[in-house]
Structure formats: C-alpha cells, structure tokens
Amino acid sequence: MDSLAPSRVEMIADDVLAERDVMVTMRDGIRLATDVYRPVKDGKAIEDRLPAIMERTPYGKAERSRSEIEIGMTTPMNRHEVASFFVRAGYVVIYQDCRGRYNSEGEFSKYVSEAADGYDTAGWLLEQPWSNGKFGTMGLSYAAHTQAALACLNPPGLSCMIMDSGGFSNAFQCGIRQGGAFELKQATWAYNQAIGEGDEFARAAMEAEDLRAWFSVMPWREGVSPVRWMPEYESYLLEQWRSGTFDDSWRRVGLYMEGYYETFPQVPCVLMSSWYDAYVKSTLDNYRGLSGRKLQLIMGPWLHGNRNTTLAGDTSFGAAAPLGGNVVESWMAFRRNWFDRWLKGKENGVQDEPTVRAFVMGGGSGRRNDEGLLDHGGRWIEAADWPLPGTEYRDFHIHENGLLSTERPKVDAAPFVYDFDPKNPVPTIGGSLTSGQPIFEGGGFDQREGEKFYGSKYPGLPLSARADVLSFETEALVEDVAVVGPVTIELYVSSDAPDTDFTAKLIDVYPPSEDYPTGYALNITDGIIRCRYRNSFEKPEPIVPGEIFKVTIEPFATANLFAKGHRIRLDISSSNFPKYDVNPNTYAPEGRGRTTEIARNRVFCDAAHPSAIRLPIVGNEAMVALKPFTR
Numbered sequence: 001m002d003s004l005a006p007s008r009v010e011m012i013a014d015d016v017l018a019e020r021d022v023m024v025t026m027r028d029g030i031r032l033a034t035d036v037y038r039p040v041k042d043g044k045a046i047e048d049r050l051p052a053i054m055e056r057t058p059y060g061k062a063e064r065s066r067s068e069i070e071i072g073m074t075t076p077m078n079r080h081e082v083a084s085f086f087v088r089a090g091y092v093v094i095y096q097d098c099r100g101r102y103n104s105e106g107e108f109s110k111y112v113s114e115a116a117d118g119y120d121t122a123g124w125l126l127e128q129p130w131s132n133g134k135f136g137t138m139g140l141s142y143a144a145h146t147q148a149a150l151a152c153l154n155p156p157g158l159s160c161m162i163m164d165s166g167g168f169s170n171a172f173q174c175g176i177r178q179g180g181a182f183e184l185k186q187a188t189w190a191y192n193q194a195i196g197e198g199d200e201f202a203r204a205a206m207e208a209e210d211l212r213a214w215f216s217v218m219p220w221r222e223g224v225s226p227v228r229w230m231p232e233y234e235s236y237l238l239e240q241w242r243s244g245t246f247d248d249s250w251r252r253v254g255l256y257m258e259g260y261y262e263t264f265p266q267v268p269c270v271l272m273s274s275w276y277d278a279y280v281k282s283t284l285d286n287y288r289g290l291s292g293r294k295l296q297l298i299m300g301p302w303l304h305g306n307r308n309t310t311l312a313g314d315t316s317f318g319a320a321a322p323l324g325g326n327v328v329e330s331w332m333a334f335r336r337n338w339f340d341r342w343l344k345g346k347e348n349g350v351q352d353e354p355t356v357r358a359f360v361m362g363g364g365s366g367r368r369n370d371e372g373l374l375d376h377g378g379r380w381i382e383a384a385d386w387p388l389p390g391t392e393y394r395d396f397h398i399h400e401n402g403l404l405s406t407e408r409p410k411v412d413a414a415p416f417v418y419d420f421d422p423k424n425p426v427p428t429i430g431g432s433l434t435s436g437q438p439i440f441e442g443g444g445f446d447q448r449e450g451e452k453f454y455g456s457k458y459p460g461l462p463l464s465a466r467a468d469v470l471s472f473e474t475e476a477l478v479e480d481v482a483v484v485g486p487v488t489i490e491l492y493v494s495s496d497a498p499d500t501d502f503t504a505k506l507i508d509v510y511p512p513s514e515d516y517p518t519g520y521a522l523n524i525t526d527g528i529i530r531c532r533y534r535n536s537f538e539k540p541e542p543i544v545p546g547e548i549f550k551v552t553i554e555p556f557a558t559a560n561l562f563a564k565g566h567r568i569r570l571d572i573s574s575s576n577f578p579k580y581d582v583n584p585n586t587y588a589p590e591g592r593g594r595t596t597e598i599a600r601n602r603v604f605c606d607a608a609h610p611s612a613i614r615l616p617i618v619g620n621e622a623m624v625a626l627k628p629f630t631r
Contacts, residue, residue, distance in 0.1 A: 015040050016084045020062075021103055024096070026120045033103030034121070035061050037083035037093040038130060049132035051159070051343040052092040052125055055139040056118055056146040058193070060102045061095035067140040067164070067305040070331060071324040082332070089336050090344070092130055096121060098146065100232070101197065108197070110190075110236050111145060111171070115253040118150025126157045136160040136339050140305045141434070144279075148286075149254035154265050160342035162270040162335055165277050165305050169285035171255040172246050172537065175278065179553065180530030180537065181501060181580040182241050182591065185278065187220075189435040190237045194230035202229040215439055215454065215578055219591045241581070244530075244590030246537035257282075261289040268294035268342045274302040275361065275525070276312040276442050278434040280556035284486075287386055294342075294351065297386055298327065299358040299559065301378055303442050304434035307331060313430045313443020315522060316373040317361060320380065327357055327380060327626065354382035357626055360484060361524075362508065362561030368515040376444065376508075376522065378561070380626035387485035387557075390622045395612040396474065396568065398605045404472040404570055404613070413606040416572075418468045420500060422582045422596040425575035426469060427455035430523050432556050433579060440578050447507060447521040447571070454578055462521065463571065470572040470603060473509060481562045482623060485616030487525060489553040491572065492609030497599035498542040498587035499532045503576045504553040506613070507569040508562055521569065527555035528580050532587065542587050548604060557616075570613050572603055 010018045017040050023031035038045045059065065062079055069076040083093040099117055100108025125131055135157050137147040144166025151158060168175050176183060188211075195206045209226040219241060220226075220234075227234045243249055251259055269290060273283035280299075287297050300323060303312045307323040308331070310316055320326055328334040341350040357380060364377020383389065396404045400413040427449060433442030439454050447463045449456035464471040489504040504527055510520040529551045532540035543549075562568050575582055584593035605611050 011040070012037070012080050012084055016087045017045055018080060018083070024121055024124045026099075026117055030099060030106040032096055032099060032105070032117060032121065033061065034094060034096040035079075037080070037087050039087050039090070045130070047129075050090060050092050050130060051132055051339070052094055052135040053086050053339060054094040054096070054121070054125065054135055054137050055143050056096045056098055056114065056121065056150075057139060057143045058098040058101040058108070059142065061097045065140065067307070069308060071308050071322055085332055086336065086339070089340070091339065094125065107232050109232070111149070111168070111254045112252055113254075114146045114149035115153050118146055119153045119155045122150060122155035122157060133157055134159045134343050136162070136343050138162040138164070138335060140164040141166045145254070148257045151265055152253045152257060152260040154263060158265050158267055160268045160338065162272075162338060163286070164272045165274070165279050165283070167257060167271075167279070167282055167286055168255050169258045169282040169289065170250070172250040174281035174285075176240050176255075177244070178580065179528040180244060180533035181528045181583070182244075183278070184578045184581055185433060185435045186237060186240055188437065188439055190227050190233045192435070192437070194227050194233040198230050205229040211439060212454065218581060219593065221592075238591065241591035242589065245540060257286060258289050264290060266293055268338075270296045270298070270338060272298040272300075272307070274300040274304070274307070275359070275556070275558050276302060276432050276444065277304045278432055278442070279304075280432055284386065284557055295355060296353065297356045297358075298323070301359045301361050311371075311373055311443070313441065313445045314373050315376045315444030316364070316369050316371065317359070317376055317378045318364060321359065321378065354384075354626070356383040356386050357381070358383070358386070358484070358559050360482060360559045360561055360623060362563055363480075366510055366513060366516075366520075366563075374444070374446075374516075374520055374522065381623045382626045383622070383624065387616060388618050388622045390618065391485050392617045393614050394617050395614050396570070397610050397612040398470075398472040398570065398572075398603070400605055402472055404474045404568060409605045409607055409610055411607040415602040415604040415606075416470050417600065417602050418470065420468050420574035420585065420599045420601050422575070422584050425455060425577035425582045426463060426466060426503070426573050427453050428576050428579040429453050429463065431526050431576075431579055436578075444522050444524075446516075447505075447523055464521070466573075468573055471569060472572075473567045473569045475567070476511065477562055477564050477566055477568070480564050481568065482560075482618050483562060483615050484559040484618045484623070486557045487555045487616070488614040489527070489555070489570070489612070490614070491551050491553065491611045492548055492604040493551055494546055494548045494602045494604075495531065495543050495599050496545045497585040497597055499530070499583060500543070500585050500599040500601055501528055501530050501574045501580075501583040502551055502553065502601070502603075503528045503573045504555060504613070505571040505576075506555060506558070507571060508560060509567040509569045511565055524560050525555040525558045526576060527553040528576060529553045530583060548609060568615075574599065574601055
C-alpha cells in the first residue's frame with residue numbers, strides 16, 4: 001500500500017517524534033489519516049526495525065481517550081503521552097482515524113469497513129522500513145471492535161492483542177441487538193457522534209433538537225429523526241434498527257467474530273470487560289470461542305471502560321475495585337508487559353499470571369458511604385477457566401404467591417396476567433449500558449423511578465409496584481449465596497398479540513436499614529426476548545393467540561455475592577425502555593411500526609409449566625482470592 005508524504009513531523013520530546021497525518025491508501029483508493037510515533041536519538045528517528053503497536057479509532061487519533069487514565073490522575077493522558085510511554089519502551093506506535101472520521105477520507109458506516117481497512121493498514125505497516133514484521137493491537141470499545149475485525153482476516157504480522165470492552169462476538173446478540181430487540185444506545189451514540197462530525201450548520205441544527213422529545217416518538221424514519229442533518233449517520237442507524245432477522249448481513253466480518261473463531265489468529269489475547277459494561281456477552285463468548293490460545297480474561301465491576309473507578313451508578317464496590325493497584329501495577333505497565341512478552345519475547349512472568357481474574361460484587365456493609373452511594377463491596381478472585389470450575393447450576397422457580405424457590409410449583413397454580421401497553425413502557429433504571437447520555441445511564445441503582453431516569457412518571461415508586469411488573473423473591477437467605485457465571489431464564493408464556501416482548505431482571509434485595517428504611521433493590525443483570533424470534537432468530541413467526549410456549553432469556557453473566565439476610569429477586573415484564581426499543585405488539589416490520597396494541601400477556605407457574613431462573617452457584621472453594629499484586 002502506498003502513502004503520501006506526511007503533512008508534518010513534530011518532535012514530541014527529545015526522544016520521540018510524531019509523523020502526523022500520514023495518509024495510508026486503502027484498496028479502494030480511500031486514504032486514512034495515520035499518526036506514527038517513533039523513537040529518536042541525536043535528533044533523528046532511529047533506523048532500527050522495531051515491533052509496532054496499533055490502535056484504530058473513530059474518536060480522533062489526536063484526541064484524549066477518556067480511558068487513558070490511571071489511579072491518582074484527574075485528567076486522562078493525551079495520545080502523545082501514551083504513545084511516548086510505549087515508544088520509550090522500544091516500540092513504534094500508530095494511531096489511525098477510521099474511515100470517514102476526523103482527518104480520514106471516505107464515508108463513515110459504523111463497524112462494517114473496519115476489517116478491510118485494518119487489514120490494509122497492517123499491510124502498509126509491514127512495508128515500512130522501521131517495521132520488524134510484528135505488531136500488536138490495543139484499544140477500548142470501538143477500538144476493540146476494530147481489532148476483532150482486522151484479526152478475523154488473519155493479517156500477517158499480528159502477534160498479540162488487548163481487546164478492552166469490545167470486539168463483537170455476534171453484534172446481533174450483543175452490542176446492536178439483544179434477544180431480537182434493538183439497543184437504543186446506538187441511537188444516542190449516533191446523535192452524539194454526528195454532532196461532533198457535522199459542519200457548522202448540521203451541528204447547530206442537532207444541538208437545537210430536543211433528544212428527549214425525540215425518544216417519545218420512536219421509531220424514527222428517513223428525514224424524521226434528530227440525526228437527519230447527517231444523512232450517513234441516519235442511514236446506518238435505521239439500517240441497524242430495521243435489521244431484526246439474523247441473516248447474512250449480520251454475518252459480515254466486523255460484526256460476527258464467532259464466525260471466524262476457527263481461522264482466528266493463534267495469538268495471545270487479553271479480553272477485558274466489566275459487569276455493568278455493554279459487552280459482557282461478547283467478551284465471554286470470545287473467551288470460549290478462542291480457547292486453545294494464550295488468553296487472559298479480566299472482568300471488573302465497573303461501567304464501560306471505567307477500569308480505575310470504585311463505582312457504577314449509585315453503587316460503590318470499594319477500594320478493591322480499581323484495576324490499578326489491585327490486579328495490576330497500572331494499565332500502562334500491564335500493556336507494556338504484555339507487549340514485551342509477546343512482541344519481544346521477554347520472560348517477564350506474564351505467561352504465569354492467572355487465566356481468569358474476576359471481581360465478585362457484594363459483601364459490603366450495605367450502608368450509605370460518604371459519597372452517598374450504597375456500599376455493596378466485593379473482591380477479586382482468580383481461576384483457571386470461565387465459568388469457574390465446580391459451578392453448580394440451580395433452578396429457582398416462580399410461584400403464584402410471589403415466592404422464588406428451588407421447590408417445584410403446584411399443579412393447579414394460576415398464571416400471572418398483565419397488560420403491556422407500549423405507550424407506557426417500564427423505564428430503564430441502570431444496567432449494563434454505555435453511550436446512553438443524555439437519555440439514560442448504566443450501573444447499579446435502587447429499582448425505583450426517579451427524575452434522572454427517562455420515562456419515570458412517579459419518582460420514588462418502586463418498579464415492582466407497576467401492574468406490568470411481576471416480582472418474585474426468595475425468603476431471606478440463611479447464608480451467603482455466590483452467583484458467578486451465566487444466567488438463564490425459561491418462561492412459559494402466552495399472549496393475545498401477534499408479537500410481544502418479555503424481559504427479566506436479577507436483583508439483589510437488601511433488607512431495610514437505617515440508611516435505607518425501605519431496603520434497596522440493586523439490579524445485577526437483565527435481558528429480553530422478542531417473541532417473534534422465540535424459535536429462531538433467522539425465521540420470525542407470529543404468536544398464535546392463547547398458545548402457551550416457552551421463551552429463553554439470557555441476561556449477561558455476572559458475579560455477585562447475595563449476602564445472608566438478603567433476598568434474590570426476579571422481575572418479569574415486557575419492556576425496559578430506553579435500553580431496548582419498545583415492541584408495538586403488532587408484528588410490524590422491525591423499526592417501522594406506527595401503531596400499537598395493548599398485549600394481554602400471561603406467565604405460567606404451574607407444575608406443567610415450571611418457569612424458572614437458572615443461577616450459577618459457586619462455593620468458597622471455587623472463589624480463590626486473587627493474590628496481592630506484586631512484580
């Protein structure tokens with residue numbers, strides 16, 4: 001691949017230079033803006049051939065990444081500060097603007113250009129006189145998606161990866177859609193990014209839009225959306241929204257890493273996410289799909305990419321939660337050691353570190369801390385594999401009296417009946433979310449309506465008080481119960497509508513206390529299923545009115561200690577908005593329904609239809625405490 005002469009060379013320091021906006025030509029002639037950082041000696045770039053570290057981003061190769069922050073810092077590092085750290089360790093560092101973003105040419109179409117563009121950039125990299133033929137990749141979120149995409153094409157020279165909170169295993173099941181429903185973080189992301197990329201007129205127009213009002217008139221359509229001022233953003237957003245069936249469009253490289261597991265490069269890979277991140281399923285699916293390679297899995301308790309924080313939402317996990325100082329010396333040092341081991345062959349002990357390091361939430365005091373947050377607490381554990389060896393899967397059945405227990409339900413138990421009105425959806429109160437501002441936010445919250453939660457009509461009212469929310473609780477636990485691993489809910493249901501949704505939410509219920517007189521219902525994980533896909537995501541089918549059928553809901557896996565005296569709760573409903581789009585109950589084509597119907601939904605709990613949640617239970621022997629960090 002050819003490149004034009006760089007627009008300018010900038011000396012970052014006496015020992016580091018940056019070649020700014022090197023325009024790297026792709027196979028279709030589009031040129032992508034690339035910054036190349038190299039080591040300098042005596043005023044000149046050294047001529048040694050070196051390994052490279054590459055990150056491809058849509059967020060601006062010269063912009064600060066919010067994730068490049070360490071314990072004790074108040075402001076994230078500049079890109080050149082991060083690059084200089086690795087350059088001084090003996091690497092060439094490359095940051096590139098994705099197609100159609102910032103200084104790169106072409107039109108941005110989210111996710112689907114990254115494989116070929118990444119592969120072509122890798123080919124260019126290996127042709128450079130400073131390259132020794134080996135490179136590693138790093139990056140958070142979209143910059144993890146770009147890594148996964150290029151690796152699916154097995155580029156020459158790729159030697160190791162660090163995928164942080166991203167890398168689609170299957171975007172239809174995690175990241176764009178879940179259980180057939182559309183993740184509306186894609187709508188807020190498109191709006192926020194389009195503002196940053198639009199010209200002065202487009203930016204002013206979008207800033208003048210009332211996004212909260214627009215969320216009340218969904219689904220959007222061509223020319224009738226807050227992102228209509230940037231047509232390329234509106235176009236890809238509506239395409240994702242309307243692509244409800246799992247067809248070949250979802251099996252494209254960049255969206256479907258699981259289709260490439262067998263040919264995926266045999267290179268060491270770090271996979272990292274967190275329990276309140278939007279990419280838990282992708283990360284854990286990739287871990288299983290890439291088995292046989294040298295892998296490290298790290299799962300924290302944070303929000304998306306917030307690896308050095310102690311909280312998520314209104315919930316605190318304490319001083320043990322941050323990655324830096326607890327699991328690794330620092331994120332910078334961790335990456336340097338990983339690259340040193342697999343790009344330079346240094347015997348630095350990386351290969352001997354635990355395969356799995358996970359934070360088990362819970363076990364805190366339950367008090368309100370000085371920041372006004374619930375002290376939920378938690379601790380890090382290590383393991384040889386995921387799910388943890390020795391995990392026991394236990395079914396907790398729902399009962400007509402609202403009990404959740406391991407006992408089988410009665411023969412003659414009556415079903416639960418409720419009306420689901422798409423015009424009055426259950427509001428989203430936290431969860432595994434990202435990119436939702438200014439409409440919604442992720443994390444752990446007491447499951448009560450509140451002014452900061454979009455769609456709340458009765459601030460302070462618990463969601464369980466709604467007629468369309470079914471809540472089932474265990475008796476108060478007589479001992480701690482550690483739920484660590486994948487969670488599955490099987491419901492026997494019926495509806496009088498041709499299509500509807502069912503949602504499920506796992507909740508840790510605190511007993512009343514001085515700080516929380518009515519207790520605290522902490523959301524742990526949740527999921528959804530769109531019933532037209534109950535038998536197949538490839539072939540949707542309308543519901544036969546009144547027919548009883550089984551649906552399976554797969555929330556994200558989790559790791560939470562339900563403490564003695566707490567209760568395990570399962571909430572069932574038919575909406576969780578605006579995390580997911582609302583089903584109009586009409587069987588209209590996805591993202592196009594202009595009318596709605598009220599669905600009368602039934603959830604069964606008798607012996608012939610034993611609806612239940614299956615929880616992964618682990619004992620103390622499985623939860624090996626992570627050894628304090630030393631190096």
